[in-house]
Amino acid sequence: MRHILSLLIENEAGALSRVAGLFSARAYNIESLTVAPTEDPTLSRMTIVTSGSDDVIEQITKQVNKLIEVVKVVDLNEGRYIERELMLVKVRAVGKDREEIKRTGDIFRGRIVDVTDKTYTIELTGTSDKLDAFIEALGKSVILETVRTGPSGIGRGEWIMRV
């Protein structure tokens, strides 16, 4: 099953490679990993999307926790959470496609952020599922380039992840 892990980690050189190295060394799946400093510049927040059986996820959580620079690990799937991913997609927008693409973008609440005679660049945020659906709706033939950030996740309600 797909799981989203949220990590608070010391904002130090090499911390990212420890996490990434752990996943490859122990042959854990890693679908995406995003990381950036938080409002406290000594801490980074990392979101990892992984998958595996419950046993594997338990091991992953324990092994990640064991990394010295990891301050906290939470498996967001254990509660309710919000996930968002940002995607930029550049499409060929010519002829009758041009209007059609704009309409599809509107349906998905995408924003056109750059335009040329032949292309649109659309910005879209949402769950990874929604982004996948948008790509499918556009169709491979018009897509020139996509770039996705990978999801970031946060718990719902008043629950907070803190040191």
Add this chain to the structure above:
Amino acid sequence: MQLSGAEIVIRSLAAEGVEFVWGYPGGAVLFIYDELFKQDKVKHILVRHEQAALHAADGYSRATGKVGVALVTSGPGVTNAITGIATAYMDSIPMVIVTGQVPTHAIGLDAFQECDTVGITRPCVKHNFLVKDVKDLAVTMKKAFYLAASGRPGPVVVDVPKDVSAAMCEFEYPSEVSMRSYNPVTKGHSGQIRKAVQMLLEAKRPMIYTGGGVILGDAAPQLTELVRLLGYPCTNTLMGLGGYPATDPQFLGMLGMHGTYEVNMAMQHCDVLLAVGARFDDRVIGNPKHFYNPERRIVHIDIDPSSISKRVKVDVPIVGNINDVLEEMLRTLKSEKPRPDAQALKAWWAQIELWKTKDCLRYDRTSKIIKPQFVVEKLYEVTKGEAIVTSDVGQHQMWAAQFYKFNKPRRWLNSGGLGTMGVGLPYAMGARQAFPDTDVACITGEASIQMCIQELSTCKQYHLPIKIVNLNNRYLGMVRQWQQIMHGNRYSESYMDALPDFVKLAESYGHVGMQITKPADVEGALREAFKMKDRLVFMDFLTDQTENVYPMVQAGKGLTEMILAEEL
């Protein structure tokens, strides 16, 4: 007071009470060596290869429980040390390794003798640091020692660029450090401990299985008390030998791939298994699917939460310091009314006695050729079981584990996790350095000993009168055994040809060499060797070339699918 980075390194070691540093100099650590030269608190031991520096410091730690310290230069110094670091890591040995690095301004420019030490060592250390500013050096050293020795121990690397070791700064060694991201658990959960005691008392067919964690956690006395109080059978893993006295009637021998028949049967058929500081690894329980037994409940005590339910699902996990947890178990047990089920226990012991009649460690005692098992038995007799014994990796290691009875912890030093050939001699060096009045024997094979043979020179320089017991079968014996059993007798590259004359070799390093070819001479040679208190003696025993280690569970097989000697 303003000190150089190099001086800070040495002062930090002294502040940590470090007596010995094993190392090898080079460009990037010259300032540090210069400071070593100017003081006499920390004694440096110059090895002949960095791998041996790591192993010797590791062996010292295994024998003493203290943090082992090594010092190597950048680039090739570090890469040579990797095997030693990985060996310590796999067995959770506390070590601090100071490595030289090219100056900070040269990092990343493919400078002479540059390597990405933090990157290369990352997967085989508990943690590592690159110190970019001399102001961080003292606190980093403090953190390194703290991390190495606390929680589940392990090696920590501190990489010190040359300009950092030259730079000056104010020195004050912190008396303690705390890290918000590192809070190892110490006390076990009381509710879980009560549950565990309950389960143990309900057992009809109990079994206690303990590993290296008992040795590392200095919990042998508590374990021994618990096992005796309960009257249950006990086994130790290869790493756990000495955790429970091997001559005690409740001890069933080592378990696992080359464990005794009775122990492996008892592990499989018990209804309550108490695992202490052990991790159910593949050499110990064989195939986990086969090991699974729905009637067996498992209590698992370990300091590392990630060791729990990793290969085998357990019913009552307890995370904490092993000696604390065992003490609490003892207290609970002593205050509980119910006692173990004496009737059931009697029947269980009767079953175990029946399994024992297989006499699974039997070998031909009438042989005209020296049997390796016989040499280990005689070594045990001659040293009265009081020696520190190191081994390398192979058949000789298993025979040492099976036939030398370890009654105390930290007397048996070997590479269980990584299985590194070459550790035997340097482990013996580290142990003897720590205990100059204790007999130290290295049980090895003619192949393994050649992997760090150059250290005979270090032994001469530092007067380390180790006794080397070379079980010379002219084969990579363990490899040959697998080839015999699993690869249709095709002995591909497992013959050790062109062996040196070990007697002359030992003599050329200034030691005593002996070759022993007849069973009748084994005991005499050992006695003679151990009488030479101040000499290293290399005893080359020409042993039976085709002897195999039994019982044997083939890799991937179930724990009770043992091959016994008579079956081949």
